[in-house]
Structure formats: structure tokens, C-alpha cells
Amino acid sequence: MYRISRPSLVILLVMAIGLALYPFVGESYYIRLMTKIMALGIFAMSLDLLIGFTGLISLGHAAFFGVASYVVAWYIVKAGVTNALFMLPTAVAVSGLCALVIGWLSIRTSGIYFIMITLAFAQMLHAFFKDQSYWGGTDGFNFYTKPNLAIGDTVLLDLGNKVTLYYVTFALMVATFVFLAVLLHSPFGRAIQGVKVNEGRMRAMGYNVRNLKLMSFVIAGMLAGVAGFIEATRTAYVNPEMMSWHASGNVMVMVILGGMGTLYGPILGALALTLLGDNISSLWDHWLLIMGAFVIAVVMFLPEGIAGLIEGVTQKFGKKPPPKEETEP
Amino acid sequence: MSDIILETQNLSRHFGALMAVDDVTLQFERSLVYAVLGPNGAGKTTLINLLSGEIMPSGGSIRFKDQDITNLPANAVSQLGIGRSFQKTNIFPNFTCFENCRLAAQSRMKGSFSFFKPALSYRQINQQAERALEMCGLSMRCHTLAQAMSYGEQRQLEIGMMLATGPELLLLDEPLAGMGADESLKVIELLRRLAKEHTLILIEHDMDAVFAVADRLAVMVNGRLLETGTVAEVRASKAVQEAYLGAEDEH
Ligand SMILES: Nc1ncnc2c1ncn2[C@@H]1O[C@H](COP(=O)(O)OP(=O)(O)OP(=O)(O)O)[C@@H](O)[C@H]1O
Numbered sequence: 377m378y379r380i381s382r383p384s385l386v387i388l389l390v391m392a393i394g395l396a397l398y399p400f401v402g403e404s405y406y407i408r409l410m411t412k413i414m415a416l417g418i419f420a421m422s423l424d425l426l427i428g429f430t431g432l433i434s435l436g437h438a439a440f441f442g443v444a445s446y447v448v449a450w451y452i453v454k455a456g457v458t459n460a461l462f463m464l465p466t467a468v469a470v471s472g473l474c475a476l477v478i479g480w481l482s483i484r485t486s487g488i489y490f491i492m493i494t495l496a497f498a499q500m501l502h503a504f505f506k507d508q509s510y511w512g513g514t515d516g517f518n519f520y521t522k523p524n525l526a527i528g529d530t531v532l533l534d535l536g537n538k539v540t541l542y543y544v545t546f547a548l549m550v551a552t553f554v555f556l557a558v559l560l561h562s563p564f565g566r567a568i569q570g571v572k573v574n575e576g577r578m579r580a581m582g583y584n585v586r587n588l589k590l591m592s593f594v595i596a597g598m599l600a601g602v603a604g605f606i607e608a609t610r611t612a613y614v615n616p617e618m619m620s621w622h623a624s625g626n627v628m629v630m631v632i633l634g635g636m637g638t639l640y641g642p643i644l645g646a647l648a649l650t651l652l653g654d655n656i657s658s659l660w661d662h663w664l665l666i667m668g669a670f671v672i673a674v675v676m677f678l679p680e681g682i683a684g685l686i687e688g689v690t691q692k693f694g695k696k697p698p699p700k701e702e703t704e705p
Numbered sequence: 706m707s708d709i710i711l712e713t714q715n716l717s718r719h720f721g722a723l724m725a726v727d728d729v730t731l732q733f734e735r736s737l738v739y740a741v742l743g744p745n746g747a748g749k750t751t752l753i754n755l756l757s758g759e760i761m762p763s764g765g766s767i768r769f770k771d772q773d774i775t776n777l778p779a780n781a782v783s784q785l786g787i788g789r790s791f792q793k794t795n796i797f798p799n800f801t802c803f804e805n806c807r808l809a810a811q812s813r814m815k816g817s818f819s820f821f822k823p824a825l826s827y828r829q830i831n832q833q834a835e836r837a838l839e840m841c842g843l844s845m846r847c848h849t850l851a852q853a854m855s856y857g858e859q860r861q862l863e864i865g866m867m868l869a870t871g872p873e874l875l876l877l878d879e880p881l882a883g884m885g886a887d888e889s890l891k892v893i894e895l896l897r898r899l900a901k902e903h904t905l906i907l908i909e910h911d912m913d914a915v916f917a918v919a920d921r922l923a924v925m926v927n928g929r930l931l932e933t934g935t936v937a938e939v940r941a942s943k944a945v946q947e948a949y950l951g952a953e954d955e956h
């Protein structure tokens with residue numbers, strides 16, 4: 377059952393305050409990089425809902441991220457609309473719709489078949505955007521105007537401004553975290569966690585397991601869409617590789633690295649993986665090798681990921697952990 | 706006649722060439738306690754799996770209160786008011802005892818459930834879970850993780866989770882298996898109490914328990930129904946004595 381321990385809640389608050397103040401001290405390059413990390417954090421949290429809480433190992437999660445990015449590009453390049461007021465809801469809705477269709481078809485399978493079928497669907501979307509010249513083909517789209525948030529002619533937020541986008545992303549990440557934390561305590565959230573632990577018993581107790589999984593899949597797809605919206609806005613560039621299996625694998629590594637089923641872990645996973653990539657890739661061409669070794673090391677020595685490490689350390693330094701359960705009746 | 710709560714017609718299920726349940730036609734009267742007996746591998750669990758929708762029959766049909774439930778999946782069968790417990794403990798080990806039962810009770814939440822209201826704020830569901838825990842004798846283990854309990858207690862929880870869904874017909878697959886003598890007595894007592902308001906179909910190897918609670922017996926051997934009737938009738942049956950009761954000391 378999901379719950380955040382008090383020490384990690386304190387750490388999270390400190391981190392949130394740090395992030396809120398960062399643009400006052402950070403360099404422009406790092407503000408943009410942190411925006412990327414927070415967007416990937418949303419993306420990774422959304423996958424954690426599937427892997428860590430519902431027990432659905434999707435290897436095609438980038439499809440929903442990518443589709444939302446393409447919605448942004450379509451609005452700007454094809455429709456000449458730059459208002460995020462239209463863009464964000466459409467992006468999220470289209471991602472959700474794709475998740476509904478893909479989920480409806482894939483959730484009939486389980487285990488390795490589910491992994492393969494989600495992968496296959498994402499590859500199909502990838503191939504679709506790559507082949508269609510209307511969608512920019514292999515090159516995707518570069519666009520020069522960026523979305524803004526406007527009501528009528530009054531621009532409320534210019535998302536082309538990197539500090540504005542940083543704070544919008546920060547707010548969306550916090551909102552996603554709170555949303556998921558609340559969701560996981562709701563009857564629905566408890567039910568999907570039951571599905572992860574013992575699907576058969578859930579069914580025997582009268583739950584429609586397939587519906588629960590599908591709902592979870594759609595919610596995760598929509599949140600991935602939020603992340604895709606931010607990333608397309610940040611880079612003003614979309615291409616089919618955003619939904620390739622590399623991208624899906626990458627976000628899965630973030631979840632595993634950060635600690636699945638911890639919600640905040642995947643944000644740390646996004647941070648670690650992105651910073652690592654950013655630093656080593658400039659030093660050495662074969663940086664993926666180091667990255668691979670790092671991931672293997674974490675998985676072997678920190679099976680519960682970075683969040684697991686934090687939980688362990690805070691428990692050691694905190695007071696004696698309260699006894700979790702009585703041993704004698 | 707209308708007091709038949711559940712009936713099967715020529716119910717069969719094979720696994721490859723093996724007839725695990727072979728042409729079983731049975732009627733269960735409301736508010737009686739039935740015990741299904743038979744040696745290991747007789748097909749008792751398979752029968753329960755068919756009745757609860759866990760697996761689909763290869764042939765025949767099942768009716769529950771005038772409704773054909775032959776092809777309903779397990780969750781739909783459960784929602785109709787047929788609860789089951791498993792021979793092999795089938796719980797949520799990393800959840801507390803309370804949460805195991807609460808989750809079971811939550812399955813009866815009316816309408817679509819909320820995504821935002823905390824699960825623990827539904828008073829009626831909580832009470833239903835607490836009542837189930839009390840019935841199965843685990844009230845004082847409320848906040849213990851299921852995996853931290855003894856095997857016998859886990860077996861009790863298994864029953865509690867079934868009760869938390871508020872079923873009308875109970876399918877119990879060897880509820881006493883693996884329990885100590887004290888726990889067994891408590892559960893037999895519970896079965897008696899349940900028998901007052903429910904229909905029970907019970908699989909049990911423990912003959913003392915069977916004779917203590919059962920009104921009717923059904924004996925299965927090799928997937929076939931060998932004999933049905935009252936305890937006295939079945940005890941007197943030649944076929945049963947030869948096939949099963951005679952070999953009782955095997956178990
Ligand atoms: N899923 C399955 N696949 C193949 N064979 C099965 C399956 N389930 C049960 N069987 C076989 O069907 C037969 C009946 O099994 P079942 O579990 O119903 O017996 P049982 O009467 O419950 O026995 P026990 O007293 O040991 O619990 C056995 O021979 C078993 O091996």
C-alpha cells in the first residue's frame with residue numbers, strides 16, 4: 377500500500393523548495409535542462425503508475441509522450457494556433473485516446489505478451505509518423521513560434537520564456553505528484569494496487585480487473601501526454617524518435633533506477649539519468665557504455681532504486697523506526 | 706422446488722485427456738450445508754472453480770437462482786453473491802489484514818468509485834471489513850501484515866476475505882487445511898454460525914468437521930459423482946464405502 381514516510385516527505389519538501397528557487401541562481405542552460413528533467417519526471421511518474429502500482433510492464437509508453445508532442449507541432453505548424461489553452465487539453469485527450477485503443481487491445485494479454493504488444497503498438501505509431509510526409513517524415517518538425525497561454529488577446533504566460541516554462545513545468549510536476557498520491561489512496565488506487573499484488577484474487581472478489589487496468593493505462597497515457605506537451609514546447613522540435621523503443625526503454629530505466637512504486641523515485645531516476653547522460657556524453661563518445669554499467673550497478677546493489685536508498689538512510693538516521701506490526705497478539 | 710439455489714447439469718471439464726469433472730449433475734438447496742468429499746485428485750477443487758467462474762466448463766451448464774451463469778467470469782459470479790475461499794491461500798501478503806478484508810468489501814461499493822476520496826473514508830466499507838475480521842477471529846490482527854501471520858491465521862483471513870464481500874452462497878475449499886486443532890475448532894464454530902444464514906458448499910478432508918456441520922454429502926471419485934444424499938445415506942452406501950470411506954486412513 378502506497379505511503380510516503382515522514383523523512384522522505386521532508387526531503388521532498390526541501391527538494392521542492394530548491395527547485396522553486398533554482399531559476400534565481402541557475403544558468404540559462406541548466407534552467408532548460410532542469411525543465412527537461414521535470415518533464416521526464418512527469419513522464420516517469422506516469423509509467424510508475426503502470427509498472428510500480430498496477431503491475432503493467434509497458435514497453436511502449438513513449439507512444440503517448442510522442443503523440444502529444446506531435447499535437448503541439450500540428451497546432452503550430454499546420455493550424456497556426458499557439459494557444460496552450462487548446463493545445464494542452466487536445467494533447468492530453470489524444471494521448472488518452474491512443475492509450476484507450478492500445479490499452480483495450482493489449483490488456484487482454486499479460487506477462488511477456490503484454491510487454492511485446494505495447495512495444496509493437498508504439499513501434500507502429502513510430503513507423504506511421506516516420507512514413508507520413510504530412511507529419512514531417514523522419515525529420516519531424518522544427519517550429520519557431522512557441523505556445524503561450526492566452527485568453528483572447530491577452531497573453532498570460534509566454535511559454536517561449538524559459539523561466540516561465542520552468543515554473544509551469546514545476547507546477548505540473550507537483551500537480552502530477554499530488555494527483556497520483558491522492559489517486560493511490562482512493563478506492564480506485566487501492567484496487568489497482570491489489571491487481572498488482574494478486575490479480576486472480578481481485579477477480580474472485582468481484583473486481584473487473586480488465587477495466588481497472590485499462591483505466592490505469594489511460595490515466596498514465598494522459599499524464600505522459602502532459603510530459604510530451606512540455607517537451608515539445610521546450611525544444612520546439614518533434615521527431616519520430618520521441619516514440620521509439622529507445623525512448624520507452626529510457627523512461628523505464630528511470631523508473632527502475634529511481635525505485636518503482638515510490639512515485640518520487642522516478643523523478644530522481646529522471647534526474648540521475650539525464651544529468652549522467654548530459655555530463656558523460658560530452659566527455660566520451662561511448663558514454664552509453666558507462667551509462668549501462670551504472671544502471672547495472674544500481675539494479676544489482678540498490679534493487680529498490682535511489683528512493684529505496686533514501687528510505688534506508690533516513691530510517692537509519694531517524695529515530696528507531698516505529699514497530700511496523702506487533703508480533704504477539 | 707424453487708428452493709434450489711444452485712444446480713449443475715451434466716457439468717464437465719477436461720484437461721487434455723483427463724476428465725477432472727465428468728458429467729456432474731447436482732442440486733443445492735438453499736440454506737443447507739453440503740460437503741463434497743473425495744480422494745486427492747477427485748476433481749473437487751475443479752468443481753468449485755467451475756461453480757465460481759474461475760475456469761470455464763467443457764460441457765454442461767450451471768444455474769444460480771434461475772440465472773444461467775455457465776459462461777460468466779469469476780468477477781460477475783462473485784457480484785451475484787457467490788463467495789469462495791481457496792484451498793491454496795490466496796491473499797495480499799504485503800497488505801494488512803484489515804486492508805485485505807477492506808479491499809474485499811470495497812468490491813461491493815455501489816456505483817462507480819471515486820478517484821479522489823480517500824478509500825478509508827467510506828464508513829460502511831470499513832465496518833463491513835471489521836465485521837468480517839471479527840467473524841474469522843482476526844480482530845486483534847487488524848494492522849498486522851498478512852505475510853507476518855501464521856499459516857493458520859492466513860487461512861482464517863482467507864475466509865474473512867470471502868465473508869467481507871457479503872455472499873449468500875459460500876464455496877469453501879478445504880478451509881481447515883493446515884490449521885491447528887484450536888483454530889480448527891474456531892472455524893468449525895464459525896461454519897456453524899454461517900450455516901444459519903447462508904448456503905455452504907464445503908470441501909473438507911477432516912471427517913469430524915464434515916459430520917459436525919454438513920447436512921448433505923456428495924462424494925466424487927475420478928471426476929464423477931459417486932453418491933449424494935444425507936450423511937446417513939452416504940455412510941450406508943456400499944459404493945462409497947468401497948471407493949472412499951474404506952480407504953479413509955490414506956488421508
Ligand atoms: N489447471 C489444470 N491443468 C491440468 N490439470 C489439472 C488442472 N487443475 C486440476 N487438474 C487435474 O485435475 C484433477 C482434479 O484436480 P482437483 O484439484 O480438482 O482435485 P481435488 O479433488 O481438489 O484434489 P485435492 O484433494 O488434492 O485438493 C487432478 O488430476 C489434477 O491434476
Ligand SMILES: [Mg+2]
Nearest residue numbers: 749750751792
Ligand atoms: Mg482441491
